[in-house]
Amino acid sequence: MGKPENNVIQQQSDQTLGKRRSLLSIIVAKFMQNKLAVFGLFTLAIIITACVLAPWIAPHDPNFQNLRNRLAPPGPEFWLGTDHLGRDLFSRLLHGGQVSLTVGFVAMLGAVSIGTTIGAIAGFFGGRVDAFLMRLVDVIISFPNIFLLITLVAVLEPSMEILILVFALLSWTGTSRLVRGEFLTLKNREFVLAARTIGMSNTRIIFGQILPSAMGPVIVAATLAVGGFILAESTLSFLGLGIQPPRASWGNMLTYSQSVTIFRTAVWYPTFPGLMILITVLCFNFIGDGLRDALDPRVVEK
Amino acid sequence: MSTLLEVKNLKTHFFAKDKVLPVVDGVDFKVNKGETLAIVGESGSGKSITSLSIMGLVPKPGGKIVDGEINFDGKDLVQLSENQMYKVRGNEIAMIFQEPMSSLNPVLTIGEQITEVLIYHKKLSYKEARQKAIELLKIVGFARAEGILDDYPHRLSGGMRQRVMIAMAMSCDPKLLIADEPTTALDVTVQAQILELMKDLSKKFDSSIILITHDLGVVAELADRVIVMYTGQVVEESPIVSLFDEPLHPYTQGLLNSIPKIDEEVERLSSIGGNVPTPDSFPKGCRFSTRCPHVMQKCIDEQPELKEIKPGRKSRCFLHEEGVGS
Numbered sequence: 001m002g003k004p005e006n007n008v009i010q011q012q013s014d015q016t017l018g019k020r021r022s023l024l025s026i027i028v029a030k031f032m033q034n035k036l037a038v039f040g041l042f043t044l045a046i047i048i049t050a051c052v053l054a055p056w057i058a059p060h061d062p063n064f065q066n067l068r069n070r071l072a073p074p075g076p077e078f079w080l081g082t083d084h085l086g087r088d089l090f091s092r093l094l095h096g097g098q099v100s101l102t103v104g105f106v107a108m109l110g111a112v113s114i115g116t117t118i119g120a121i122a123g124f125f126g127g128r129v130d131a132f133l134m135r136l137v138d139v140i141i142s143f144p145n146i147f148l149l150i151t152l153v154a155v156l157e158p159s160m161e162i163l164i165l166v167f168a169l170l171s172w173t174g175t176s177r178l179v180r181g182e183f184l185t186l187k188n189r190e191f192v193l194a195a196r197t198i199g200m201s202n203t204r205i206i207f208g209q210i211l212p213s214a215m216g217p218v219i220v221a222a223t224l225a226v227g228g229f230i231l232a233e234s235t236l237s238f239l240g241l242g243i244q245p246p247r248a249s250w251g252n253m254l255t256y257s258q259s260v261t262i263f264r265t266a267v268w269y270p271t272f273p274g275l276m277i278l279i280t281v282l283c284f285n286f287i288g289d290g291l292r293d294a295l296d297p298r299v300v301e302k
Numbered sequence: 303m304s305t306l307l308e309v310k311n312l313k314t315h316f317f318a319k320d321k322v323l324p325v326v327d328g329v330d331f332k333v334n335k336g337e338t339l340a341i342v343g344e345s346g347s348g349k350s351i352t353s354l355s356i357m358g359l360v361p362k363p364g365g366k367i368v369d370g371e372i373n374f375d376g377k378d379l380v381q382l383s384e385n386q387m388y389k390v391r392g393n394e395i396a397m398i399f400q401e402p403m404s405s406l407n408p409v410l411t412i413g414e415q416i417t418e419v420l421i422y423h424k425k426l427s428y429k430e431a432r433q434k435a436i437e438l439l440k441i442v443g444f445a446r447a448e449g450i451l452d453d454y455p456h457r458l459s460g461g462m463r464q465r466v467m468i469a470m471a472m473s474c475d476p477k478l479l480i481a482d483e484p485t486t487a488l489d490v491t492v493q494a495q496i497l498e499l500m501k502d503l504s505k506k507f508d509s510s511i512i513l514i515t516h517d518l519g520v521v522a523e524l525a526d527r528v529i530v531m532y533t534g535q536v537v538e539e540s541p542i543v544s545l546f547d548e549p550l551h552p553y554t555q556g557l558l559n560s561i562p563k564i565d566e567e568v569e570r571l572s573s574i575g576g577n578v579p580t581p582d583s584f585p586k587g588c589r590f591s592t593r594c595p596h597v598m599q600k601c602i603d604e605q606p607e608l609k610e611i612k613p614g615r616k617s618r619c620f621l622h623e624e625g626v627g628s
Contacts, residue, residue: 127363190404196359198392198419198470208418212409 030294037290040283051097060088062095071266081268096248104230110168112222115175123183137173153241182214216295227284307333312370314355323581327534338511340525348534353480358387393423396471400483402463406455413451423474438469461492482514533589539616550617
């Protein structure tokens, strides 16, 4: 292969390779340009670390009741005050965060896995498979979700596992439509035909060839979904249908803000868990927006 | 020379709502071991669908091989199950495409794409596959193959990507390489390099090539034999030299006349009048009868058959019959 023209090609390629940057580093650089997203990531990292380390950094036992100290205001002993049973609010917030974040993440993983698989199969095979799966999606979307949730949780013993299961099984539809749409366009691209000609099976083409290209929007949707699940968990727990006391979660810590006396005399008690939910969900949304811009393939490289 | 691939009476039809479109309609040809066969024809002549039929990748839904045999190395590919075809594709028959820009997966590195084939078909370990990939890239002309491996396709030029595609196609040492317009999307200088490369590789790996093209210049460069397709049928088959010296079929003559010649000055470039009829409006008689300058009543009424006119040369035309004279 020592032909002169091939050497020309080689020189060209060496020049272009000089300024090589990996795809990942480009994405990271673009993400870093979005100040809000970086702020969100930073704040969220602190929250998550604190919650994970709760057993070690929490100053009190989150479930230790001391009625003499009930509704104590924030102070040196109880940093964020105590609740109506005299439990340390700060410790409960950290432990409750574990629960809320776990629900958010695990439910997201479940929903995204189901949604991606179903969307990929529907989009790739098309025809009757697609029609059937998309009607299934229509049916699930048409369910009155909140009532179904409440009924299910009422019938089954409400627990963290049940919450996650129900969230995952009811919330995969958005992802599946998103992935289906990506697959509909990607499956007709020439690299898919090229992959077939080298003997790849459908499964390998779906998961090895097309899915990596479709992951951008899925990652964004997944990030936003975590925030959504945290909110949903809070709502149900607030109504007493989610995480059951004495186990803390940000949602069930808000339950007592329904009482007017507590709201008047100990406003910090509902404020802090409410603030945690707000900040966390906001962080996820900021990060989601940042990722949306960073992963947009149209502006991969300047 | 022994036959590697024999296509017999291949019919690939597409089924629309109430119509049957005979896109490939009774194609016969052979490819010998180590030979390069060119399939030439205008857009819509069925040459790409013929090659996809060989690969067992007729576009679905709609397309179907309705008749014929594709005998490859002792197997009838039409009869093989999808699972058996996985073993054939890439391993025994490989294919490269017109658009090197879109035939590589944009989100996977070059290395990932080449090693995948090797790991899948040759059951190599990742390390061995990577080593083999470097070798292959060197064979197709990348001096610093290691550097290319971790690159994404968007970093490479069209010619470089086509080289990568060729490396992938040759990775499992296929007996047959189908090249569907491999140089159409490249500039002329790069075209010549790619053709040169394919020629070298087919010798080196002792593989046969089916070259699908509408560019007779490419044919002259690379092919040993040529078949000319028109409306899903073979209209002429010939060794390369005699095709250019003495085209038999009026369609081939028209094609050769439409190549602009650098040493002649003409007012207008010549072309074949009319358009290729679409598959739902094929004429009853000879399919070229609507555009043929020598059309006779017989051509409109009956279909001619592909007949051997001279040793190694076949044509589908009534003009060669005795008493008609050409």
